[in-house]
Every structure is written in C-alpha cells, then in structure tokens.
Amino acid sequence: MxxxxxxxxxxxxxxxxxxxxxxxxxxxxxxxxxxxxxxxxxxxxxxxxxxxxxxxxxxxxxxxxxxxxxxxxxxxxxxxxxxxxxxxxxxxxxxxxxxxxxxxxxxxxxxxxxxAHARACADCGKLGFPSDSPYLPKDVCYRCHLRREQNARIRNEAACDDGVNLYVYKDGVHRSLGYATHFDSFAIAPYVDPARLPAPLPGGVHVVTLEKEALVDIHARLTADLTEQLSSYEPAEKDARKSHFYHFEEINYQGVAYELEVKLHRLHRDISRVFHAWAGTQQAIADGASYWIYFKRGITHRDDAVLRYLNYPTPSPKRMDQVVQHYHGILTEQEVSRTLAKLEAMHCLERVGRDVTISQTGSNIV
Structure with missing residues (x-):
C-alpha cells in the first residue's frame, strides 16, 4: 500500500x-x-x-x-x-x-x-471483541487487563525480580553490558574470584566494582580457558539441507581466524561466549575502564515502577506533586512518600525540597 x-x-x-x-x-x-x-x-x-x-x-x-x-x-x-x-x-x-x-x-x-458487534472497554472505552478465554475478563480489553494487573502489583508491593546489571565504566559514563536474573548467567561469572563478590545479600542495591587488578586476573583465566577450547577446535559440518538454520560468526584470536556456528553447535557456542567475554575484558583493561556489577535485593514492583517513571523517556527531575498525580487512584500520597524515602535510603534517587531525581544507581538498575 x-x-x-x-x-x-x-x-x-x-x-x-x-x-x-x-x-x-x-x-x-x-x-x-x-x-x-x-x-x-x-x-x-x-x-x-x-x-x-x-x-x-x-x-x-x-x-x-x-x-x-x-x-x-x-x-x-x-x-x-x-x-x-x-x-x-x-x-x-x-x-x-x-x-x-x-x-x-x-x-x-x-x-x-x-x-455493532463490538463492546466498549470498561476502562479505556475502546471498541473490541470480548475474549473467549476463561482466564481473561470480558469487560476490559487485554491492554487494560494487563494495566490492572500491574497496578495491583504496585498497590500490593509484590516482589519484583531481583536480578543483576553489569556495566563497563570509564570517565563518568556507564555502558550496559547486560542484565541477568542471576550473576552466574554472565559469561565472566566463572572467572571472577568469589572473594570479590558479596556474601548473601540483605535487601537493597549492592554495587561491586572490578578494577584493573581484578580484570587482569579475570582476563588471564579467560585466556587460559579460551586457548584450551580452541586447541581442540574443529570446523562445523555443513549440511545444505539445514543451511537456513545455521548462524556463523568469525572470530580472530592470536592471529588465527575461526569460523563458529553458534546456533546449533554447542561447543562453538561455548567458544563464542568465552571469546566475547575475553575481548570485552581486554578492551576494558586497554581503556582503563572498570566493571560495575549491581545486585538488586528486595526491590518491589512499586519501587521499580517509580524508578522507571523517573528515568524514562529521559532521566529528569519530577515534582513531588507530579509523582503523586501519576499514581492517583493507585497509591495514596503517604504511600508515594514512603516509597520515595525507601528508594532515597537505597541511594536510588535524590530529593531536594519537592524535587525528585533518579540517581545513577537508580538509573542503572531499571
């Protein structure tokens, strides 16, 4: 068209x-x-x-x-x-x-x-056809159903996924390297000295920084493992009948090029994972950067929602009145005030008078 x-x-x-x-x-x-x-x-x-x-x-x-x-x-x-x-x-x-x-x-x-055969949503008024699912309400559209569920999680302070955020940091700039529910999901996790990581954590946001010394140690362990894996490297067999399923990438390690099939070949996928972790730490060391790991514990859906409201579309100060109005009908002013105080104690936001601003820590965990 x-x-x-x-x-x-x-x-x-x-x-x-x-x-x-x-x-x-x-x-x-x-x-x-x-x-x-x-x-x-x-x-x-x-x-x-x-x-x-x-x-x-x-x-x-x-x-x-x-x-x-x-x-x-x-x-x-x-x-x-x-x-x-x-x-x-x-x-x-x-x-x-x-x-x-x-x-x-x-x-x-x-x-x-x-x-003429549609029904207006009870919440937003949009026309739509009632769902035939026994698990969904008939009076609201699916989008409003999801909104109701999220509002209930915010109202009841339901537990939110804790998770871990990994950043590379240099000259006041944080660049995200990813998020995972558990730290073990990151490729560098097996190569980090457990002594550098915190013990079982209480509620809050806990930040672990890996400076040059730690990164050099991690890089050395990655180098040893990657060298061992590549010593037994064999190219993937190619079957023309499966060509549309394959996904190849080429890496270069110590002057030698290797072709890896990372979709169906488990050993190649493992090599790729270790190689990219190795290359990332090598670049961080060369740049004089560090790794920052944010561990979240005890964050609720209400905490997460407030931080996202402050952070998106761009981090900007909000007046207390704006925050209260944003959650009108969901939270009382006292509940909003209590949530902001909790997040301020966790160093996730700053309050100056009636102005509320998300901190770098708060921005890095949402």
Whole structure:
C-alpha cells in the first residue's frame, strides 16, 4: 500500500476514489519495523437501486519508528493526530466521519463494519471483541487487563525480580553490558574470584566494582580457558539441507581466524561466549575502564515502577506533586512518600525540597 506522510498525500489518495466519501477508517497494524495506521475510505457508489458502500484502501501512515516511546516524542503517535486534523480541515469538502477506535497502537479493534458487534472497554472505552478465554475478563480489553494487573502489583508491593546489571565504566559514563536474573548467567561469572563478590545479600542495591587488578586476573583465566577450547577446535559440518538454520560468526584470536556456528553447535557456542567475554575484558583493561556489577535485593514492583517513571523517556527531575498525580487512584500520597524515602535510603534517587531525581544507581538498575 502507498505511504501517506502528509495531509496533502492523504488528500490525493482520497481524490482517487470515486463516489460520495462517508467514513475514513484508521486501524493500527504492526510488523517487525513497528506500528503504522492503515487508512481506508468508505464511499457510496452507484445509483439507486444498486447503490452500495465500498471500502477502498488508501495507504499506510508511519511517522517515525517505535524508538519514539523512549525519546519522549509528543504526541507519541502523530499518525492519529494527522488523520484527525485531516478530517477537521476537510469537513466542508468531504464531510467525512472519522473511525479511529484507538489513538495508540492496538491491532484488536474491529473494523467500521463490525462495530455493532463490538463492546466498549470498561476502562479505556475502546471498541473490541470480548475474549473467549476463561482466564481473561470480558469487560476490559487485554491492554487494560494487563494495566490492572500491574497496578495491583504496585498497590500490593509484590516482589519484583531481583536480578543483576553489569556495566563497563570509564570517565563518568556507564555502558550496559547486560542484565541477568542471576550473576552466574554472565559469561565472566566463572572467572571472577568469589572473594570479590558479596556474601548473601540483605535487601537493597549492592554495587561491586572490578578494577584493573581484578580484570587482569579475570582476563588471564579467560585466556587460559579460551586457548584450551580452541586447541581442540574443529570446523562445523555443513549440511545444505539445514543451511537456513545455521548462524556463523568469525572470530580472530592470536592471529588465527575461526569460523563458529553458534546456533546449533554447542561447543562453538561455548567458544563464542568465552571469546566475547575475553575481548570485552581486554578492551576494558586497554581503556582503563572498570566493571560495575549491581545486585538488586528486595526491590518491589512499586519501587521499580517509580524508578522507571523517573528515568524514562529521559532521566529528569519530577515534582513531588507530579509523582503523586501519576499514581492517583493507585497509591495514596503517604504511600508515594514512603516509597520515595525507601528508594532515597537505597541511594536510588535524590530529593531536594519537592524535587525528585533518579540517581545513577537508580538509573542503572531499571
């Protein structure tokens, strides 16, 4: 379908459709590239007694990638604003009725011709078809069902996954190397001296830093293990019938190139894992950087939600009144205040007067 990127291109698309234009339908669809609006116009064509209403696809509207969710773009979904503006500005020309059942991505909304059989969500008002699952409510859409569940977790302070975050740090900048539920899941874990890690941890955020001395020791252990693994390296057998399942990567170690099949070949996958850990520590040592490991214990869904509110789309100070308003209907002002005090004691945020700002520690664990 053609791309519609402006009011003018939408107008040109509608002019290609004959008949009396009645309804502009805008429904969300999505693929691996992101969300987009599919536009169609319903037009009356023919004369009585064979007059009929025909649906004509117009094109798709995409005005940005889904990265907008993390950049604070306002409005986050300008595609909806474009079609609303078009209908308003062309009211005298076309007199169109806009059918836009959702202003944010949702691919479960009914078509205009199906609206009579749909039901409005009790929470957001969007039209949809009740789920036939015995495990889902019938009065709200799936998105609102998930929102209700999350609000319940926040309200009840349900335990959140503790987890571990790993960063490389240099000159005041933290670069994420990943997150895992357990530290043992990181490739460097078997090579870290257990004495450098904390004993069983109480609640809170515990930060372990691995400076140059520790990284040199880890790198030496990785070198010994990688050298041993590569001493028995054999290329993977290639079967043309399975070629579309393979995933090859090439590494270079001590001047020798090795081709690894990392999807189906377990030994090659192990070599790749150790090699990338080896290369990462070698680069950190060369850069004079260090590794920072954040262990989370006792973090609740309420703590996590508040930190994410402060951190996304960009870390920025919030007024206490803003935080209270954001959780209106979910938490009381006293509960918000108590949560902020807890997170401040954990060094996850800072409060100056009525201003609340997430700290580097808080930002690094969400």
């Amino acid at each position: 053609p791309a519609i990127t402006s009011l003018e291109s939408l107008d040109r698309a509608i002019q290609q459709v004959s008949g009396t234009h009645k309804v502009l339908e805008a429904l969300w669809e999505g693929d691996t590239q992101g969300w987009y609006l599919c536009l169609s116009v319903y037009a009356e064509q023919g004369i009585w007694p064979v007059k009929r209403t025909v649906c004509h696809p117009l094109g798709t509207v995409t005005l940005g990638s889904d990265l907008r969710l993390f950049t604070g773009q306002v409005p986050p979904w300008p595609e909806a604003e474009l079609v609303k503006t078009f209908v308003q500005q062309t009211q005298r020309t076309y007199g169109l009725t806009l059918y836009l059942p959702s202003e944010e991505p949702d691919d479960e909304c009914p078509r205009w011709t199906e609206r």
